[in-house]
Amino acid sequence: MSTEQPKEGPEPSDCDDGGLDRAEEALKEAGAELKEARVEFDRAEHKLEAAEEGLEAERHRHHGVVVIVDRQPHTLAAGCYVVAEFKLLVGVAADRELDLLKDGKLEPLDDAGHIDVCGHEVFASHVRTGSSS
Amino acid sequence: MTVGADDLAELRTLCAGTAPITEGGCGFVDLPALKIQVGSETVVRDALLSLQAHSGYTSRLYLSSPIPGRGINWTTHTVFGRCWHTPSWNNVMSGRPIVMLQQHLQVYR
Numbered sequence: 468m469s470t471e472q473p474k475e476g477p478e479p480s481d482c483d484d485g486g487l488d489r490a491e492e493a494l495k496e497a498g499a500e501l502k503e504a505r506v507e508f509d510r511a512e513h514k515l516e517a518a519e520e521g522l523e524a525e526r527h528r529h530h531g532v533v534v535i536v537d538r539q540p541h542t543l544a545a546g547c548y549v550v551a552e553f554k555l556l557v558g559v560a561a562d563r564e565l566d567l568l569k570d571g572k573l574e575p576l577d578d579a580g581h582i583d584v585c586g587h588e589v590f591a592s593h594v595r596t597g598s599s600s
Numbered sequence: 601m602t603v604g605a606d607d608l609a610e611l612r613t614l615c616a617g618t619a620p621i622t623e624g625g626c627g628f629v630d631l632p633a634l635k636i637q638v639g640s641e642t643v644v645r646d647a648l649l650s651l652q653a654h655s656g657y658t659s660r661l662y663l664s665s666p667i668p669g670r671g672i673n674w675t676t677h678t679v680f681g682r683c684w685h686t687p688s689w690n691n692v693m694s695g696r697p698i699v700m701l702q703q704h705l706q707v708y709r
Contacts, residue, residue, distance in 0.1 A: 538606065538610070564702070564706075566702055568613050568614060570635075571613075571614055571615065571616075571635050572614060572635035572636070572637055572642060573614065573637065573701070573702055573705060574637060575637065575709055589613065591610075591698050591699065591702060592699075593699045593702040593703055594703070595706070596691050596692060596693070596703050597689050597690070597691055597692050597703045597704065597706050597707065598689070598690055598691050599671070599672050599673070599687070599688050599689060599690075599707070600673075600688050600690050
């Protein structure tokens with residue numbers, strides 16, 4: 468009568484080698500997936516930031532900004548205006564000349580020219596008088 | 601004519617050293633190193649704006665030196681012991697000083 472006990476399952480060494488390989492493989496795959504996920508996450512984050520910046524710019528463009536004309540504040544949408552139209556919007560008579568106070572000087576604006584309004588600009592209008600003698 | 605605090609604040613956005621001064625009962629605004637647009641260029645002159653009639657004109661803008669190629673019949677005047685230059689440019693009426701200045705500067709544009 469044999470006293471040897473029957474072995475249960477595969478040899479421990481076989482079991483450890485196969486399981487370890489598979490675990491290492493799974494770990495590698497998980498690592499690669501994590502790396503890809505991180506790249507994807509960064510990409511999505513950049514897209515979100517760009518979208519937020521775009522949204523802010525649009526909000527700024529469509530919401531009113533304040534300019535000062537002849538000491539009076541006026542609220543209007545930021546953007547590019549034909550000077551004659553801008554004068555109409557801020558209540559400056561068509562026959563008055565409009566100057567922009569910029570960089571410490573009075574910059575005359577041609578009625579047919581354009582002006583970029585971003586907010587905080589200061590303007591002063593005046594009648595066209597004065598003559599040489 | 602006197603210059604109000606708002607008038608001075610407005611002029612100081614153009615010329616930091618703006619100061620009201622009087623001589624012989626006449627009110628002036630001293631505008632040191634005033635930037636003047638001449639065509640597409642900017643020139644700098646000390647300037648003195650008379651706020652009422654002066655030397656036979658409704659108002660005057662005196663400059664520290666003439667601007668070549670602009671204005672006609674330049675003359676010299678002594679005000680506050682200093683020699684000033686001004687072209688013939690009349691019919692600028694008394695009012696808000698910055699508006700008077702704008703009207704005077706038209707001759708150089």
